[in-house]
Amino acid sequence: MNKLIYSLLLLVGVNTIATAQELYMPRNIKQAYVNQTRDKSGAPGRRYWQNKGIYDIKLAVNPPDRTVTGEETITYINNSPDVLKGMMLRLIVNLHKYQAPRSGYVSKDFLTDGVSIDHLVIDGIPVDFNNNTGTTAWVAFPKPLASKDSIHLHINWHYDLSVLSGREGMIDSTTAFMAYAYPRISVYDDYNGWDGLEHTDRVEFYSDFNDYNVAVTVPKNFVVWGTGNLLNPGEVLRPAIADRLKRAMTSDITASIANRQEMQQGEVTIQQPHNTWKFSANHIADVTFATSDHYVWDAASVVVDSSIMRRTSIQAAYHDTSADFRHSVAFSHNALNWFSRKWPGVPYPFSTMTAVQGFADMEYPMMVNDGSVGDDLSFAQLVQDHEIAHTYFPFYMGINESRYSFMDEGWATTFEYLIGIAEKGKATADEFYRKFRVNRYIHDPSTEEDQPIISMSNQVSGMGYSSNSYGKASLSYLALKDLLGDTLFRKCLHAYMDNWHGKHPIPWDYFYSFNTAAGENLNWFWNNWYFSNNYIDLTLADVKLNGKKAALHIVNTGGFAVPFDVVITFKDGTTKSVHQTPVVWKANQKEVTLSLPYSKEINTIKLEGNLFMDANEKDNVWTR
Numbered sequence: 369m370n371k372l373i374y375s376l377l378l379l380v381g382v383n384t385i386a387t388a389q390e391l392y393m394p395r396n397i398k399q400a401y402v403n404q405t406r407d408k409s410g411a412p413g414r415r416y417w418q419n420k421g422i423y424d425i426k427l428a429v430n431p432p433d434r435t436v437t438g439e440e441t442i443t444y445i446n447n448s449p450d451v452l453k454g455m456m457l458r459l460i461v462n463l464h465k466y467q468a469p470r471s472g473y474v475s476k477d478f479l480t481d482g483v484s485i486d487h488l489v490i491d492g493i494p495v496d497f498n499n500n501t502g503t504t505a506w507v508a509f510p511k512p513l514a515s516k517d518s519i520h521l522h523i524n525w526h527y528d529l530s531v532l533s534g535r536e537g538m539i540d541s542t543t544a545f546m547a548y549a550y551p552r553i554s555v556y557d558d559y560n561g562w563d564g565l566e567h568t569d570r571v572e573f574y575s576d577f578n579d580y581n582v583a584v585t586v587p588k589n590f591v592v593w594g595t596g597n598l599l600n601p602g603e604v605l606r607p608a609i610a611d612r613l614k615r616a617m618t619s620d621i622t623a624s625i626a627n628r629q630e631m632q633q634g635e636v637t638i639q640q641p642h643n644t645w646k647f648s649a650n651h652i653a654d655v656t657f658a659t660s661d662h663y664v665w666d667a668a669s670v671v672v673d674s675s676i677m678r679r680t681s682i683q684a685a686y687h688d689t690s691a692d693f694r695h696s697v698a699f700s701h702n703a704l705n706w707f708s709r710k711w712p713g714v715p716y717p718f719s720t721m722t723a724v725q726g727f728a729d730m731e732y733p734m735m736v737n738d739g740s741v742g743d744d745l746s747f748a749q750l751v752q753d754h755e756i757a758h759t760y761f762p763f764y765m766g767i768n769e770s771r772y773s774f775m776d777e778g779w780a781t782t783f784e785y786l787i788g789i790a791e792k793g794k795a796t797a798d799e800f801y802r803k804f805r806v807n808r809y810i811h812d813p814s815t816e817e818d819q820p821i822i823s824m825s826n827q828v829s830g831m832g833y834s835s836n837s838y839g840k841a842s843l844s845y846l847a848l849k850d851l852l853g854d855t856l857f858r859k860c861l862h863a864y865m866d867n868w869h870g871k872h873p874i875p876w877d878y879f880y881s882f883n884t885a886a887g888e889n890l891n892w893f894w895n896n897w898y899f900s901n902n903y904i905d906l907t908l909a910d911v912k913l914n915g916k917k918a919a920l921h922i923v924n925t926g927g928f929a930v931p932f933d934v935v936i937t938f939k940d941g942t943t944k945s946v947h948q949t950p951v952v953w954k955a956n957q958k959e960v961t962l963s964l965p966y967s968k969e970i971n972t973i974k975l976e977g978n979l980f981m982d983a984n985e986k987d988n989v990w991t992r
Contacts, residue, residue: 389891392822392899396559397876405558406874410881411867417447417558418766418872421578425550428585428642429659431542434529436549442521444553446513454508456562459483460548462503463567464530469502471570471829477532485551489522503567504554523551534569535728535737536656540687542590543660545726545737550655552578555768557872565770570833571826572769572776573762575653577870585644586659589634591626593665593685593722594657595734596649604643609636616667617681622697625665628688632662649718649734651870653763656732658724664688666697672708673715680704680716686725690740692748696723699749703756703787711786712779712861717764717869723752731758731780746792750784750800753791757783765865766872773825773833775875778841781805785842801979805842809835810904810981818901822875843904843930843980844897850931851893851950852886860885892954893929902927905983906975909959911990918970920962920990929953930980934962939969945976 393401400406404413422443429436446452462468462482485497493510513519529544530537536547555563555574563574584592592604601610609626616623626636637643649655667683682700686693700721708715718734726737729751736755741748760783761776762769769776785805788797808831809817816832821840825833849857863885864878879894896902905926912919920934929950936944944966952960975988982988 389889389895391876391879391891391894393876397874400559401876403558406877408880410864410877410879410884412871412877415449416871417449419447419556419576420445421553421576423550423552423578423580423582423655425580425582425655426585427546427549427582427657429529429544429546430587431538431544431590431659431661434531434538434544435526436529436546437524437526438550439524440522440550442523442553443518444513444521445518446515446556448556448558449515450556451515452509452513452556454506456554456556456564457505457507458503458552458554458567459485459501459505460503460567461527461536462501463569465502469566469568471568474569475532478530478534478537480528480530483525483527483551485523485525487522487524491520504564506564521553525551533727535730539658539660539726543663544658545724545728546584546657546659547730547732547737548654549657552654555872557768559874563768563770565826567770568826570829572773573654574768574770575766577651577653577766579650580648580652580655582647582655582657583644584647584657584659585642587642587661588637588639589631590643590659590661591631591636591663591665591685592645592657592659593683593724593735594645594647595652595655595720595732596647597719599646599648600644604638604645606636606638613667617669618679619668620670620701622666622668622701625667625683628662628664631664636665652718652733653766654733656735656737658685658722658726658735658737660685662687663725666694668697668701670701670704672704678715680718681720683720683722684724685722686740690725691743692740692745693723693725695745695748696752699723699752700756702749702791703753706787706790707757707760707783710790711783712760712865713858714760714764714862714865716759718759721756721759729755731755731763733759733763749791750788753787754780754784757787760865764869766868766870768872768874770826771824772822772875773837774821774841774844775873775878777837778845781838781842782845785846798978802981805839806979806981809839810983818903820899820901822898843928846979847897847928847930847950848882848890848893851929856886892957893950896927896929896953896957900927903983904928904930904977904980906930906932906977907984907987908973908975908990909987911973913966913970913992916965916967918964918966918973920964920973921959922962922975923959924953924957926983927957928980929957930977932980933976933978934964935974935976936964936966936970937972937974938966939971942968 404415407413425440464480465482488495488497533539663685669679684696704716728737757780761779767776860882864881903926907923909923910921934946973990
């Protein structure tokens with residue numbers, strides 16, 4: 369072959385390989401890197417910015433009356449380089465309107481008239497608001513908001529809590545969970561501008577990191593639990609109850625703050641017609657509150673940062689008949705301790721964690737709303753572990769869940785599995801993970817199954833959404849952990865979290881953070897797992913025994929770069945297992961030939977994936 373032609377072919381081949389290693393970016397994401405708000409080192413770019421709100425909120429509710437009334441002032445700070453002519457106001461509980469878009473059927477008890485904005489004033493100027501709107505509404509400013517300037521809003525509103533409680537609503541006739549209870553300014557970011565996605569009952573959330581002062585007014589004998597620090601326990605609690613709560617703040621032992629009898633006999637709160645409970649939390653994505661006149665109240669605390677002996681208050685509010693919630697504080701104590709020290713190994717970043725018995729199995733900043741599962745303590749602990757794990761993703765890391773839910777649900781599922789090993793042993797954790805997180809995915813033949821993980825969450829549905837967000841995403845993180853090894857994986861995870869906590873990372877920030885911290889280009893792995901229609905299916909196509917070595921030809925039928933074990937069973941009944949990390953697929957993701965030594969007569973050879981369940985296990989075995 370002519371040397372020049374050969375050189376050109378070689379150059380084309382090299383360039384093809386280089387091109388293949390690039391990561392696809394939508395045009396708006398690519399522009400963020402051009403604008404230097406994001407950087408291919410994985411860190412925020414030198415021109416990164418994010419906007420912020422300072423919220424002063426007053427809420428009032430009087431169960432069994434379901435009406436919530438609210439008043440708030442918002443100082444909104446425009447840190448962007450852009451002049452803003454208006455804002456996207458987000459009214460999430462408009463999801464309950466009859467005409468709201470939803471992913472499926474809802475009962476009549478879910479439906480309400482939504483939110484009514486009674487007054488809206490912007491920089492002292494009254495603004496007409498058309499309440500015939502969805503979960504988002506565009507509001508023009510009286511005058512444009514300049515870059516590096518701020519604007520002040522005053523809003524009065526009211527809405528009815530839904531009878532049917534899901535993520536929020538009436539848990540029972542005198543117990544309410546108030547999530548999304550206030551109008552908030554949507555996110556304006558560096559890659560999409562205003563987040564104008566309508567909220568549905570399937571997708572989750574994207575919020576700025578704001579500062580909150582919230583006052584919740586309820587009748588006497590109602591306790592309020594909420595995001596943030598309770599600022600005035602002495603003004604709302606009887607002295608003995610306030611003292612118990614104070615002592616629990618420095619104790620690892622679960623204490624009853626208010627029992628059933630005390631709640632029934634009005635011995636818990638100050639006996640004035642109404643009490644106003646005041647909470648504060650800064651640089652946080654959202655605030656949520658619950659109230660009841662009969663839920664019992666437990667509390668303790670746990671050291672989450674040994675270097676400074678920082679403690680977090682852990683609390684639980686639940687119906688006295690719930691067998692599993694009696695262990696809730698103990699579950700939280702274990703989870704916060706383990707997450708802070710093991711995986712992700714970052715001290716729990718907030719001052720409180722409260723578990724409320726509801727129906728949602730849903731996470732919020734410093735709170736979870738979990739259903740009771742009776743005396744199945746193992747499952748109850750797993751659910752609570754999962755929701756608490758969300759503290760890190762999306763609340764410590766400001767994930768855009770509406771578009772990229774794999775960036776938070778996948779991590780929570782992974783941490784749920786890893787803490788499960790510590791709590792129940794690897795065999796039990798593996799069994800549950802395969803059954804609950806992988807089995808439905810790998811054995812579902814629908815065309816939605818194999819959509820790329822990078823697909824935006826608001827544009828997929830059914831099992832496509834579920835698998836991408838939970839099972840497949842978690843498997844990708846576990847495959848990467850296997851590839852890098854625990855030490856390097858931890859280094860990379862911490863680098864990513866150090867870069868982006870309190871900010872708004874997108875998938876490419878995750879990819880590039882790991883590339884930099886690992887000191888190697890992992891784009892082959894990212895392309896394989898996130899930008900492909902791959903699935904999990906290995907085929908043991910051929911085995912040749914030559915002297916004392918076995919040559920295994922393995923075809924990656926499904927395409928994912930998965931770890932696996934080669935299990936050799938000898939004629940005498942003994943076995944040998946050889947582990948292969950995903951790096952085995954780096955050079956050729958379609959097939960590989962392994963050469964394994966052996967010293968005894970072989971009976972069978974089998975490929976085993978464990979958590980990485982194979983779509984067709986029948987072609988994974990060779991028998992001599």
